[in-house]
Amino acid sequence: MATIIVEVMLKPEILDPQGQAVASALPRLGFTFAKAVRQGKRFEIEVEGTPTADQLAEIEKAAETLLSNPVIETYVVKVEA
Amino acid sequence: MRIGVVTFPGSLDDSSALRAIRVAGGTPVPLFHASDDLREVEAVVLPGGFSYGDYLRCGAISRFAPIMSSIIIAAEHGFPVLGICNGFQILCESHLLPGALTRNEGLHFVCTDQPLIIENVSTPWTSGYTKGDRLVIPIKNGEGSFQASAQTLAELESEGRVVLRYADKNPNGSKNNIAGITNTRGNVVGVMPHPEQAIESLTGPSIDGLKFFTSVLQSLVGR
Numbered sequence: 001m002a003t004i005i006v007e008v009m010l011k012p013e014i015l016d017p018q019g020q021a022v023a024s025a026l027p028r029l030g031f032t033f034a035k036a037v038r039q040g041k042r043f044e045i046e047v048e049g050t051p052t053a054d055q056l057a058e059i060e061k062a063a064e065t066l067l068s069n070p071v072i073e074t075y076v077v078k079v080e081a
Numbered sequence: 082m083r084i085g086v087v088t089f090p091g092s093l094d095d096s097s098a099l100r101a102i103r104v105a106g107g108t109p110v111p112l113f114h115a116s117d118d119l120r121e122v123e124a125v126v127l128p129g130g131f132s133y134g135d136y137l138r139c140g141a142i143s144r145f146a147p148i149m150s151s152i153i154i155a156a157e158h159g160f161p162v163l164g165i166c167n168g169f170q171i172l173c174e175s176h177l178l179p180g181a182l183t184r185n186e187g188l189h190f191v192c193t194d195q196p197l198i199i200e201n202v203s204t205p206w207t208s209g210y211t212k213g214d215r216l217v218i219p220i221k222n223g224e225g226s227f228q229a230s231a232q233t234l235a236e237l238e239s240e241g242r243v244v245l246r247y248a249d250k251n252p253n254g255s256k257n258n259i260a261g262i263t264n265t266r267g268n269v270v271g272v273m274p275h276p277e278q279a280i281e282s283l284t285g286p287s288i289d290g291l292k293f294f295t296s297v298l299q300s301l302v303g304r
Binding site: 010013014015016017018021066067069071072 | 226
């Protein structure tokens with residue numbers, strides 16, 4: 001069984017108020033390392049066996065049509081054994 | 082004149098929208114997300130709420146509801162569609178309107194009587210207004226910040242497709258103070274404010290929203 005990871009992030013030019021809120025909370029806890037924070041989403045999709053090229057193409061399509069909104073977001077697909 | 086209102090799982094303002102259509106003099110027709118039957122309506126309203134719990138992204142799952150396939154085809158042929166709040170988010174996710182609605186700047190859920198300026202009065206939903214009219218209509222949303230690429234914004238502005246703009250104060254970080262837009266053809270309109278909740282002085286801050294519904298009835302008669 002393999003897990004396909006789809007990571008979705010807001011495009012850099014899109015305002016990310018959630019990331020900003022996290023960035024401003026960190027120093028309040030004494031964590032001073034962060035210059036900026038962007039928050040995204042991670043999907044873990046379990047499939048039987050090793051994904052074929054066709055299945056990966058399907059996942060790419062799903063990532064583009066449902067899991068992300070290409071108007072405001074980008075996505076990356078990875079496979080974990 | 083039959084005007085439909087779609088109920089999705091999690092819609093909240095469907096009954097207000099149905100009521101606004103009746104107050105405006107139309108025949109309100111409830112439509113259901115799981116059916117692709119438009120029940121011979123001549124225009125449709127996608128109401129506010131949190132369809133499908135707003136899981137994934139606002140409007141992202143509703144876009145694939147059976148009723149939406151019928152609405153998308155009809156809209157491409159000039160059928161009048163009004164998306165209010167969550168309905169606007171669904172129209173953007175359906176690519177019937179450009180851009181996207183994202184988390185409000187400052188993360189606040191904003192619930193207020195919002196001053197607005199109406200800028201495009203050539204759509205079937207706004208033809209009863211005069212350009213430049215100042216309206217006060219409630220807004221109530223957590224993800225109402227309109228975002229689009231610089232190119233899309235330039236197109237919306239140069240083609241006069243901004244229908245409503247926030248006046249006095251931008252409540253949520255929307256680009257160019259945009260509160261509502263229309264498609265190239267002008268039949269599909271999305272607005273974040275709730276005109277269906279500004280139709281009677283007893284319950285609303287004004288009756289400024291009623292003309293959205295009387296306008297569409299008049300444009301259908303005149304067709």
